[in-house]
Amino acid sequence: MARMSTLQDTPTGYGTVTRALHWGMAALFAWQFASAILRVVAEDTAIEKFFWSTHYSVGFTLWVLVLLRGAWGLANLRRRPRPEGSAAVARAARLGHLALYLLMIAVPSLALLRSAGSGRGLTVWGVEVIARGGEQVRALTAPGSALHAPLGWALLVLIVGHVAMALWHGHVRGDATLTRMTRGSSDRPAAQA
Ligand code: HEM
Numbered sequence: 001m002a003r004m005s006t007l008q009d010t011p012t013g014y015g016t017v018t019r020a021l022h023w024g025m026a027a028l029f030a031w032q033f034a035s036a037i038l039r040v041v042a043e044d045t046a047i048e049k050f051f052w053s054t055h056y057s058v059g060f061t062l063w064v065l066v067l068l069r070g071a072w073g074l075a076n077l078r079r080r081p082r083p084e085g086s087a088a089v090a091r092a093a094r095l096g097h098l099a100l101y102l103l104m105i106a107v108p109s110l111a112l113l114r115s116a117g118s119g120r121g122l123t124v125w126g127v128e129v130i131a132r133g134g135e136q137v138r139a140l141t142a143p144g145s146a147l148h149a150p151l152g153w154a155l156l157v158l159i160v161g162h163v164a165m166a167l168w169h170g171h172v173r174g175d176a177t178l179t180r181m182t183r184g185s186s187d188r189p190a191a192q193a
Helices: 016-041 046-052 055-075 087-118 138-173 177-182
Strands: 122-124 127-130
Touching: 016 046, 016 055, 016 138, 016 177, 055 087, 055 122, 087 122, 087 127, 087 138, 138 177
Parallel strands: none
Antiparallel strands: 122 127
């Protein structure tokens, strides 16, 4: 059967919009975690300063994209491919994806709440999105200060697990999970559970 490229998802593969969001966000997450890792291992170096100067703007962009992606995912929920593998593997995949979404929303949201309550404002790609000034509001800053970094690292661990499982599906189990997100609709038959 000829491979079709559609905007929407289908039961045999992800459409153009889902794949563009997935790979565009993967590239931005790689950049975002590079800035976080450099902040820990190479603080005050030129490369760290360069990457860290983008952390707020890339983080805000990821926040907007994850909301769009969540809305698009919900709109396509009934059309999407079902997870492959045994019942236990499929359940683990659903739980893993749910945790990824929750953290992808919570991590930047906590930082943005902290910015909103800090009085320092927030400028994204040169545009002021939260005005500077006003008193610090601890109820808004405290959750971000306590949780943004630890949940950010937890998100990195989940992303590494997600990549490992995708490679396992594609190269060890040999099912269509990986090609559905790289090439879209796949005519590769589902592997036996
Ligand atoms: C999905 C998006 C984001 C991810 C994955 C992320 C990840 C991280 C990580 C892992 C750290 C810890 C670095 C360390 O241990 O020193 C961190 C720190 C930080 N991030 Fe983000 N971040 C995101 C979005 C944002 C946004 C939108 C802002 C600002 C509005 C922001 C502001 C900060 C600040 C100020 C710190 C240092 C203070 C702290 O550790 O909480 N981040 N980020």
